[in-house]
Amino acid sequence: MIMRRSEDSLLRLGIFYPSSTGIHVISPEVSAGNPNPFDPQVQCRLAAACEEAGLDYIFLADRWAPFGERCTAAGFQDPFWYAPLLSAALASATRRIGLVSTVHTTYHRPEQVANLGAMLDQLSGGRWGMNIVTGFSPNEAAMFGMANIGHDDRYAMAEDFIEALKYLWTGKSGGFDGRFYKVDARATSLPPLQRDPLMINAGASAAGLDFAAKQADWIFLTGTNAAEVTGKMSKVNAIARDIGRPETAIRAMMHANLIVRDSDDEAQALGASIREKVDLDAAREFAAELMGGMDTFRRMLGAQSERDRLIRVGSRGGGQLLHGSPRTVVADIVRLHREYGCRGLAFSFPIWSPKEVRRSLLSIMPLLAEAGIWISPHERGWSW
Numbered sequence: 001m002i003m004r005r006s007e008d009s010l011l012r013l014g015i016f017y018p019s020s021t022g023i024h025v026i027s028p029e030v031s032a033g034n035p036n037p038f039d040p041q042v043q044c045r046l047a048a049a050c051e052e053a054g055l056d057y058i059f060l061a062d063r064w065a066p067f068g069e070r071c072t073a074a075g076f077q078d079p080f081w082y083a084p085l086l087s088a089a090l091a092s093a094t095r096r097i098g099l100v101s102t103v104h105t106t107y108h109r110p111e112q113v114a115n116l117g118a119m120l121d122q123l124s125g126g127r128w129g130m131n132i133v134t135g136f137s138p139n140e141a142a143m144f145g146m147a148n149i150g151h152d153d154r155y156a157m158a159e160d161f162i163e164a165l166k167y168l169w170t171g172k173s174g175g176f177d178g179r180f181y182k183v184d185a186r187a188t189s190l191p192p193l194q195r196d197p198l199m200i201n202a203g204a205s206a207a208g209l210d211f212a213a214k215q216a217d218w219i220f221l222t223g224t225n226a227a228e229v230t231g232k233m234s235k236v237n238a239i240a241r242d243i244g245r246p247e248t249a250i251r252a253m254m255h256a257n258l259i260v261r262d263s264d265d266e267a268q269a270l271g272a273s274i275r276e277k278v279d280l281d282a283a284r285e286f287a288a289e290l291m292g293g294m295d296t297f298r299r300m301l302g303a304q305s306e307r308d309r310l311i312r313v314g315s316r317g318g319g320q321l322l323h324g325s326p327r328t329v330v331a332d333i334v335r336l337h338r339e340y341g342c343r344g345l346a347f348s349f350p351i352w353s354p355k356e357v358r359r360s361l362l363s364i365m366p367l368l369a370e371a372g373i374w375i376s377p378h379e380r381g382w383s384w
C-alpha cells in the first residue's frame with residue numbers, strides 16, 4: 001500500500017502516460033517512430049520500466065470526444081485507452097508504483113466511480129489515485145447529449161460528486177442528498193484499501209483552485225513564470241487554511257515535456273525537429289478546444305502569433321520544457337522545485353519506448369538525488 005506522507009518537500013516523479021498516439025505531440029511522423037500504444041504488451045513493459053527506474057506514479061489522462069477530424073486523422077488522442085481499465089491492466093504488470101486514473105465527474109455517476117475506484121485500489125494493493133476532471137470540451141457534453149454546463153457549475157457538481165463518493169466509501173447508511181447528486185440508501189460500495197485514495201485536480205480558474213483547495217491532495221499547476229505558479233498556490237493554501245486543512249495538505253505538481261540527450265545541442269535539435277513535424281491543421285483544432293475551455297490556455301497562448309501557438313500546443317500542450325543534457329534538465333528541475341514550489345512532476349515523453357524512458361530517467365535521477373530534492377522510492381518507500 002502506498003503511504004500517505006505529504007510533509008516532506010521531496011519530488012514525486014511520474015509519467016504522463018502514452019494512453020494514446022501522440023499524447024502531447026500532434027504529428028503522425030513523430031508518432032510513427034514510437035511503439036504502438038494499443039499493444040497491451042508494450043503498455044505492460046513500459047509500466048514495469050517506470051517502476052524499475054523509480055517513478056512514484058503513472059498518470060493516466062482521459063478524454064471522451066475527439067477534438068476534431070484533423071486530430072483523429074493525425075491519430076492524436078483518438079482512440080484513447082479508458083483510464084480506469086488501463087489502470088487495472090497496469091496494476092497487474094507492476095507491484096509498487098502508484099496508478100492515477102482520470103475520471104470525468106460530469107459524465108459518470110458517484111455510485112459507479114465509488115465501486116470502480118475502490119476496486120482499482122483493492123486490485124492494486126492500495127496504489128490507486130483519482131485525477132478529478134470536469135471536462136473542458138463542449139464537444140464531450142454534446143456527444144453525451146447533455147447541455148453544455150457552465151464552467152463554475154461543473155466544479156460545484158464535482159464537489160457534490162466527491163462528497164457522494166466519500167459517503168459511499170465510508171459505508172455510511174441513510175443515503176446521500178446533495179445539491180446535484182442523490183444516492184439511494186440501498187447503494188453501497190466496496191471500500192477502498194487506502195482509507196482515502198489520493199485525489200488530484202488541475203484546476204486553474206478561481207473555481208478550479210477553490211475546488212482543489214477543498215478536495216485535492218495534489219494540484220497540477222500551469223504557468224509561464226514562478227510568480228504565477230506560486231501566486232496560484234498561495235490562493236489554494238489560503239482557502240485550505242480557512243476550512244481547517246493543514247498547510248502541507250496540498251502539493252503543487254507540474255507536468256513537463258522531457259527530452260534528455262548527452263548534450264544540450266543534441267536534445268534541443270531533437271526538440272526542434274519535433275516542432276517542425278507538428279501537423280498544424282490538427283494543432284489548430286486542439287488549440288481551439290484548449291482556448292475555448294480553459295482560461296489558462298487563453299492567457300498563455302493568446303499573446304502568441306498563430307504559428308507559435310500551434311507549434312507550442314502541437315509539440316507539448318501546456319507542459320514545461322525540459323530539453324537538455326542530464327545536468328541542464330536537473331538544473332531546470334531544481335529551479336522548478338526552489339522557485340516555483342513544485343513538489344512533483346509528471347513527465348511526458350514525446351519520443352518514448354520502455355528503453356527510452358528508462359534511459360532518460362536513469363540519467364537524471366542520480367543528479368536529482370545529489371541535489372537533495374529526490375530520493376528513489378526504492379529507498380524511501382512509495383508514498384504519495
Ligand SMILES: Cc1cc2nc3c(=O)[nH]c(=O)nc-3n(C[C@H](O)[C@H](O)[C@H](O)COP(=O)(O)O)c2cc1C
Nearest residue numbers: 061062102133136202203204205208220255294295
Ligand atoms: C496536468 C494536467 C492534466 C490534465 N488532464 C486532463 C484529462 O485527462 N482530461 C481532461 O478532460 N482534462 C484534463 N486537464 C484539464 C483540467 O481538468 C482543467 O480543465 C484545466 O486545467 C482548466 O482548469 P479550469 O477549468 O479550472 O480553468 C488536465 C490539466 C492538466 C494541467
